[in-house]
Amino acid sequence: MKKNTSIFLSLILIFITSYFLYYKGEQALEKSAEKFTVLAFENTDLNCNSQSLTFFIENNLKKEGFCQVSIKNDNEIFENLKISVPPQSKKLIQPQVKTIEKVCNLSQKIKYQVSIKNETNQKTIYKLITP
């Protein structure tokens, strides 16, 4: 192999590898963003009634881009609670099933334990305590 050919090919290889690293980096950033669920609430002013909770969850879920939210009726307070959030174009995962539980403790402090559960991840990911 001629000297200049070898050097030229080496430079081409360095650049191709750099491109490939960049491509893999972008791909990894996009893929990883799809892998997990994110849910965030900013309003902590809640009352223990279905109306405010409906508004609260709907409002926040909308912001995070969730759709097709269904709620398991574990407690009579939420018997008629149905939330429908229009689909949005965000890239976040859209969980299939979500469960919302309410726990009122003895000292009358109200705790909402909101569990977001999807097919692959059975974890409680949100807790909000209200005085």
Add this chain to the structure above:
Amino acid sequence: MLLDLIKIDLSLGLLLFIPGYSILIALTRAKNPLGTLGTIVVSMVLSLGITNFSLMLINRLDFKLTPLSIFSILIIITTIGLILYKIFQKEKLKKIPASENSNWLIFFLILSFSIFIRAIYLIPKIIPHATDLGHHMYWVNYIIKFQELPIYGIPDFIIGEHLIFGAASILSGVGIISALPTIILFIINIFSLLAIFLLTKELANLLFTSKTAHKIGFLSLLSIGVFYAIASPQATYINGGVIGNLMGNLLIPTIFYLFIKAVKEKSSTLASLGFFLAGILAYTHHLSTFIFIYVLVGFLIFFIFGFGLIKLILKNNNVEIRPFLKIFINLKTALTSFLILSFVFLIRIPSYLNLSAIDTAVGNPSKETRTGLTINNLVHSTGSWRIFYSTVGLIFLIFIFWQIFKKNSLAKKIYSIQISSPLKALTAISLASAWFLTIFTMSHWPALLKIDIISGRIANYLTYPSAILAGFGVYAILQPIFNKNQKIITLTVFMIIFIPGIISGLFDVSESYVEDSSKFDETIETFKGAEYLAVRTNPDQKILKDHIYLTGDTWIKNFLMRGYKEPLSRTLLKRYTDVVKKRETCTRDMIAIPETEIGKKCFEKTKIEFLILKDGFDTHQFETSDNFSRIFATDKVVIFQKK
């Protein structure tokens, strides 16, 4: 994506090649003795320096660092270079004699394999997550966001570490939350391998025939590029964002390459370029500069001692040092030094140039980690195969030195020794030996040289000189056997040398695949948490993060951009018990014991309102507390708000 790649391509071309090439050909004109590869490597390093100095100049003149200002200044410099080249080009370019073509396939194969090993290590970890890189990228982001250079206020960071990343991001429009920083570090690392190859070849050229010099260069490239390619300061440093070391390891061999070329070609222009690159080094990394100065002093001691011996034994009055000194002490080098000093005083002073920072690095070792590494530690950090053959190489170079005094010997014939000038040979031997021995002494007996720096950090610099010496060492053993042309013995010795090298040198590659790379995906969840905090909190609301468990936590500050020390961080627990430097403990206590009196007082004192933690790691106390709400959650990252 394609558009991004084109933008990166054009930006890096402008930042890392074009201005350097233009200035190089303007300075060397028809007398460029660097050859194709040398021109490419020097142009790249020179461009890095020109970009750094240009950005500092733009900032000093109170212009904003915009794509237009950066593009314009680099194009102006390039044009000036090309005009000067055209004006002063009186004779046609001298064609450099073509070297043997047959060996260049080996060069391509070794370099390809070096690139391949690094790439397969980097791909699973390509999401930006490393602690050091996160810290550095804050300052890069500062340059991008505010379009001006930061005043650090701490000696830990030097402007040269950040400018190229800032310029690349501003020009290409690709942000730092991408693989761009890693790509730049990858290119820097690969070019440092090329610099080592060139330097070894030139050193060997002063002692052996050209064909032999090529062989030694390839052996050295194999030692630095393929063996121990993952260990520090190689791919691990690219991934970890150890910018200063990587740049230092590119600049130091390139400076020495230019000095050696200057000696060989009696070119004060190349010596001046070396001085200029030394100036860039000073603006890039304090430790590398510190080591560079020590190595130069070590070289001078070796050289003066060797020169004395040559004078004494040869009794030859023709061995004159004056023409030698003229290469380095002349108008061109004086002007270059003046230019650099003017920059220091008029444009920007490197942040570490103050008495307290110097006092921290010089003196008797103040901590256990600074009292020196054992030989075992050094062998482990440099690589057992490499250190063994570098020791052989060192002995071999002393043997070569002895050959200066002999007119004809069998060794000269066997090893194809060709010494045109005793002083040039002495320069090559002194540089290779002093570089290795100085760093060895600095990391093994720091007290001897009054060095108060973590010994492990210095030891990382042993890799490059030992790779050069290993090239000589392997050649010293192989050549006599190759010379006898006995195929079975040759093959056996060849295998005895390289099989341990492959086992030892590639062990870290196999080891790195055991590592679970999925944890790096967690970084994205940290980024989402950081984005959430950046949008939903204001600068008055204080945040605490957990450095112990949270992946990519140092990158949070890049989303907030509320100062280098924001958010506060719970650091590694051992650091809270540092006897030398007593530090606050609130950042630890607010996460570990938030409900105790100590914890509550800390919250009151620091005004922390939000905590970003890894789910399941010290989060239970917040889950069960009535004083904290979990306001954000992903699979691995949670944010609590204090009520």
